Amino acid sequence: MAVTKLLNLLAVSSLAILACSYGATPVSALSIDNHHLARSPAHGHAALAKKRRASSKRCKPRPTSSLSSSAGTTTTPPATPPAPPKTTPPASSSSTKAAPAPTSSAGSGGGGGNSGSNSGSGKAGLGWPQDDDTALINFKTNQVTAYDLFSSIPVLIYNWSPWISTKAKSLGYNAIPMMWGEKQAADFKRLVVRGYAETVLGFNEPNQSGQSDMTPQRAAQLWQEYIQPLKPQGYSLITPACTNAPSGKTWQQEFMAACKGCSFDGLAIHWYGTKAQDFIDYITDMHNTFGLPIWVTEYACQSFDGRTPQCTKDQVFSFMSQTKNFMDNTPWVARYFWFGAMYDMGNVNSLNQLLGPGGKPTALGNAYIY
Structure with a gap:
């Protein structure tokens, strides 16, 4: 009997040690695992997105020295990251002008540069x-x-988070922080202060x-609490980026109506589809509807229907x-x-x-940057 109990105790101890050996492997905070795996068709997209999220594996980030605050010191990523950015159902484009959106204080530069008069580069x-x-x-x-006003011609770059890379800044990139969602609110407020960046x-x-x-x-409540206070600090403020599903345009209209006293220097848009003219029609309609400079922060030749x-x-x-x-x-x-x-x-x-x-x-990458 004593031998049996001893063997049972050793078995339990071995299982405990084995379980502790297989914890999640941490990854860097800027490495967004399985990025955009939630994309799905416009019809039935919720069920498909849920299925994809259930089958995807996400790891918690570890602190990294490549992340910096405005003071140039190392910052620590959150212990639990927000859900990775995403993606979206495509939407049918529309060339029909909608009723004007609620009045907002739109900046003509669309982010601090001379984009309003940009001739094409x-x-x-x-x-x-x-x-x-x-x-x-x-x-x-x-x-x-x-921004063309910079003699060094810094590259505009973002990574779907409030953190910006010190390496990117050292190369002359102009990094843009994003408040991806509500889970990032505390880190966004801590990091994005005067002098940290120029646009959010x-x-x-x-x-x-x-x-x-x-x-x-x-969203209007969060904007008023965390983003709008950055305007007096010299930031250009770019709206939330909705998908090009029909709900995207309606969401933006309701958001602007609810966001009293808010200012917007550009309208962010995501678009996925297969026809260039549909894309052109869509962003034209969104510009006519909201009267803001357009920031297409995600787009590609991609079918999700x-x-x-x-x-x-x-x-x-x-x-x-x-x-x-066209753009x-x-x-x-x-x-x-x-x-x-x-x-990936x-x-x-x-x-x-x-x-x-x-x-x-890639060959397409060269076509994009040259």
Whole structure:
């Protein structure tokens, strides 16, 4: 009997030791694991997104020295990160003008530069979620810039979080913090202070389940508490970025109506589809509706409706060429960010990838930055 009890005790102890050996492997805070895996078709997208989220594995970040506060000191990422940015159902574009949105104080520069008079260069930026800053030098060109008023032509870059990379800043990139959602509120308030940056991006797809997912009224409360106070500190404020599903436009209208005393220097938009003219029609309608400079902070040649075939390589290049040409030569388009400059494209057509092996631009990446 004594031997049996001893063997049982040893078995339990062994299992406990084994369990402790298989904890989650931490990753860097800028490395957004399984980025955008929540994308789904416009019809039935909630159920599909839920299924994808249930099957995806996410790791908690570890502190990293590559993250810096405005004072230049190392900052510590949150112990529990917000849900990674996301993505979105595509939406049918509309060329029908809607009723004017509520009045807001829109800045003509769309982010502090001279985008209102930009003749066609320097509008392309980078959404950069991975913690591979060594590759950033390969994407810095005269086409991928932030503000033309800067002689060094810094690149406009963001990573779907309040943290900005000291490596990116050292290379002359103009990093933009984002308040991705409510879970980032405390860190956003702590990090984004006077002098930390020049522009901030609002919530990521608040009209989308699985993303920041909040009512326009709650978003207005958060904006007034955390983002609007940055305006007197010299920041340009860019609206939340909704998907191009029909709910996106309605959400923005309700948000602006609820956000009393709020100011917006640009309207952020996400768009996914396969036809360049649909994209052009959509951003034109959104500009006409809200009267703000347009920031396309995510877009690609990508089908999510389950019916339309994915873009071929030639179609992706053609789509990029047509949309870039339109935006580069349209004064009210302030900035645009192709998806995606990343190694793992998730469930987005890999033919849209800008970042190739070894941190070098793909052929499409070269087309984007040159």
